[in-house]
Amino acid sequence: MIKIKSPDLNLLESDHIKGLFTIVSNRLDKYLKVKQVILQKYSLREILVGDPETLSQIVDYLEGKLNSEDKLNLKKVFNYESFSRSRLYNAYSLAENLHVNVCPYCNRQYTFTINKTGNPKKTRPIFDHFYNKNTYPYLSLSLYNLIPCCNICNSSFKGSLDWQFFSHINPYDSGFGDECRFSLKINKGFGSDFYFGKTDAFEIKFTKTSNSKILNNIGDLALEQVYEGHKSVVSELIKKEIMYSDSYISNLYHQFEGTLFSSLSELKSIVYNSPISEEDLGNEALSKLRRDISEELGLNNY
Ligand SMILES: [Zn+2]
Structure with a gap:
């Protein structure tokens, strides 16, 4: 949301x-x-x-x-x-x-x-x-x-579910923000497969929250179920974490600084296809998933 x-x-x-x-x-x-x-x-x-x-x-x-x-x-x-x-x-x-x-x-x-x-x-x-x-x-x-x-x-x-201001989040009023983020749960016995981005090695979940409005939105809109279909996005991020070492990122930055990128954060947002600011979350599909998981994996330490 x-x-x-x-x-x-x-x-x-x-x-x-x-x-x-x-x-x-x-x-x-x-x-x-x-x-x-x-x-x-x-x-x-x-x-x-x-x-x-x-x-x-x-x-x-x-x-x-x-x-x-x-x-x-x-x-x-x-x-x-x-x-x-x-x-x-x-x-x-x-x-x-x-x-x-x-x-x-x-x-x-x-x-x-x-x-x-x-x-x-x-x-x-x-x-x-x-x-x-x-x-x-x-x-x-x-x-x-x-x-x-x-x-x-x-x-x-x-559909025609009975949503109210006290029971559900109205997106004109707020979003999940940082109160509820996407998070990875590694399945038992899949440790090394996870590190190579195998999609059956992990689940996409939301972080725990006691906010009942958020929980109702997640449940009614089947958000955890539909995001099961987007594991490949996460898998790609995990692979990029391995492919793009700090020194490689640094080389790219120095090579194109001032021409392709104005900042290290801009370069990383392009490499990981992850928005820089909260403001950008509504402009691209799956942007919250990419941002939350990138941050969880430590890819966005700008
Ligand atoms: Zn929708």
Whole structure:
């Protein structure tokens, strides 16, 4: 789980309000009873662009005050399908503004947006509703409830599970950071095979954490299971550890310093294909795996 770091969230919020406020407000006018409940404590603006914590307060306040008919009406008001099909501000506009190029849930799949005017070949991330839209229809169009992610995380794993701010990590709010890192567990009897990068010699696990939100994300998104398929990345790092001795790295650095590399850390990040900073984790697939394991193997002692 990688924190979403979009270039300008203020601009994003203002575009979201400009694109949706009037449409939603007009629809809400058709359902005066439910409008009264919905807007009694929180404004439409707070519902549409309130931060993840505000959304959780809205849920706490509204759940119990709305019956099933109210929720059916709210589905028509906060109509995600209509937003995704709109010719004006729509899911493509939001995806383009967000620039989230790798799924923040799994950090495995690319989620680039391609949307050139006049070209029918388009793609964008799926938007997962952190608070699922059947149970919480009033958050169906809330910016910080729309998580750009890959199809596997959305359809195969998350689905309509009941995630809440107190139970799961919302990637607009935070990521696993250093609180939970990838780590290698060497299987019994495979000591020397591990040192030559044999994939059946080790397992990829997460470091122990008591953070229940992180544990719930790992379990629901099957992260340990899906990373079993990425052992070859780790195997390559282990082999590189053997191939690139300190003196070899040092020679490369002195040979190309100032031309190919501006620093030793840049050279090592290229050799080990491992990002230098936390900021870069969201730009490349598997970057957290590479960074955590490189650091565990001692490859990133810059
Ligand atoms: Zn994913």
